[in-house]
Amino acid sequence: MPEKMTYKPKRYELCKILHKTGAIKFGVFKLTSGKISPYYIDLRIIPSFPDAFQEVCVFYRTLIQEKVGAENFERVAGIPVAGIPFASLVAYQFRKPFLYIRKEEKLHGRRKRIEGILAPGDKILLVDDLVTSGLSLKSAAEALRAEGGVVSDAVVLLDREEGGRENLAKANIRLHSLVRVSEAVNVLYDIGALDEMQRDTILKQIKRK
Numbered sequence: 001m002p003e004k005m006t007y008k009p010k011r012y013e014l015c016k017i018l019h020k021t022g023a024i025k026f027g028v029f030k031l032t033s034g035k036i037s038p039y040y041i042d043l044r045i046i047p048s049f050p051d052a053f054q055e056v057c058v059f060y061r062t063l064i065q066e067k068v069g070a071e072n073f074e075r076v077a078g079i080p081v082a083g084i085p086f087a088s089l090v091a092y093q094f095r096k097p098f099l100y101i102r103k104e105e106k107l108h109g110r111r112k113r114i115e116g117i118l119a120p121g122d123k124i125l126l127v128d129d130l131v132t133s134g135l136s137l138k139s140a141a142e143a144l145r146a147e148g149g150v151v152s153d154a155v156v157l158l159d160r161e162e163g164g165r166e167n168l169a170k171a172n173i174r175l176h177s178l179v180r181v182s183e184a185v186n187v188l189y190d191i192g193a194l195d196e197m198q199r200d201t202i203l204k205q206i207k208r209k
Contacts, residue, residue: 013059018188035132039198041130057090064176075098076124101144122150133164138167157178158180
């Protein structure tokens with residue numbers, strides 16, 4: 001079990017991982033929420049770097065222990081597709097059953113949207129890579145609740161600060177993030193990973209939420 005870590009070192013280390021893996025891209029990107037963004041953070045590539053992936057999974061575990069508590073959830077649900085590899089490792093670390101929510105109901109077989117075993121009354125922790133508007137997490141929570149699941153908390157590595165936290169709060173879901181993008185860009189700027197124009201581009205996007 002890892003030693004308890006303070007938030008500042010975790011944030012700093014995550015920012016270094018974003019830089020080393022090339023996870024931040026600049027251009028014109030359409031996000032899952034439908035929004036157009038001048039930058040993109042691709043956390044899907046982290047599992048391709050085993051050392052970084054292992055470190056990030058420790059971040060998730062520590063954040064969950066400190067902010068949610070292992071006793072406050074019974075199952076872990078991953079949000080497709082980026083959240084699934086992280087959620088599956090979280091479930092393994094906590095020895096909790098894992099499931100995931102399809103974006104759409106299957107049109108064959110059992111025609112299920114939720115993959116995994118879920119019983120009415122089960123307390124479920126949502127795990128994703130990041131949050132923008134919160135719509136994917138909210139949709140997953142609605143699907144789980146429709147099957148009798150109890151959803152109160154969601155955990156992500158990064159909050160893009162574009163309304164997700166507020167939208168989830170309206171759905172009675174507490175969002176726990178390791179770092180907010182405004183914090184991340186300032187760290188990345190300080191270590192020379194972003195120039196002033198790139199930093200300002202991201203900060204302006206936050207202000208336009």
